[in-house]
Amino acid sequence: MKRIITTTVINQSGVLNRVTGLLMKRQFNIESISVGPTEQAGISKMTFVVNVEDERKLEQLLKQLQKQIDVLKVNDITDKAMVMRELALIKVVSSPAVRSEIYSITEPFRAAVIDMSKNVTTFQVTGEPEKIDALVDLLKPYGIKELTRSGVSAFVRETQKAPAPQQLSIL
Numbered sequence: 001m002k003r004i005i006t007t008t009v010i011n012q013s014g015v016l017n018r019v020t021g022l023l024m025k026r027q028f029n030i031e032s033i034s035v036g037p038t039e040q041a042g043i044s045k046m047t048f049v050v051n052v053e054d055e056r057k058l059e060q061l062l063k064q065l066q067k068q069i070d071v072l073k074v075n076d077i078t079d080k081a082m083v084m085r086e087l088a089l090i091k092v093v094s095s096p097a098v099r100s101e102i103y104s105i106t107e108p109f110r111a112a113v114i115d116m117s118k119n120v121t122t123f124q125v126t127g128e129p130e131k132i133d134a135l136v137d138l139l140k141p142y143g144i145k146e147l148t149r150s151g152v153s154a155f156v157r158e159t160q161k162a163p164a165p166q167q168l169s170i171l
Helices: 017-026 055-067 101-108 129-142
Strands: 004-010 030-037 045-050 071-076 082-093 112-118 122-127 144-149 153-156
Touching: 004 017, 004 153, 017 045, 017 055, 030 055, 045 153, 055 071, 082 101, 082 129, 101 122, 101 129, 122 129, 129 144
Parallel strands: none
Antiparallel strands: 004 045, 004 071, 030 045, 082 122, 082 144, 082 153, 112 122
8 A cells, every 4th residue: 555654854964865764674665755845944845655565564664754863753644635746757759740649638637848859749747646647658659758757745735624603793
């Protein structure tokens, strides 16, 4: 089962190595990893998608991650309401004869053309990993020359509290 784990860390040399080393020691396969700065200077957020076979191993991993010196916060957000996105760049063989057909396939996915040559078009697409997988599957018959994906970035949605009922005052 895939789990999405976020860690908030102090942005220092070696932090990524220590965190991924811990995952490696516990024999977790990292499917996706993305790291980037947050709204606070010197603080970064790591988002991992890992395969988990045993829930006890996951609990142990989360506790050990929390004990790391540069780790400020660890969350398994898999079962929470979240916003999740990934970026993919896809180079597709696109001779002039099939170019309009390829555009009609990419249009519903809101993929943008970011580079073009005589026989290759490069698309940029963002969305949930399943959306990107679907587009890649549709483009395979045309010939994918190159594909790169950023890894998942995610965080928990904010809860929306219902406004308190307004009291009417009669003067």
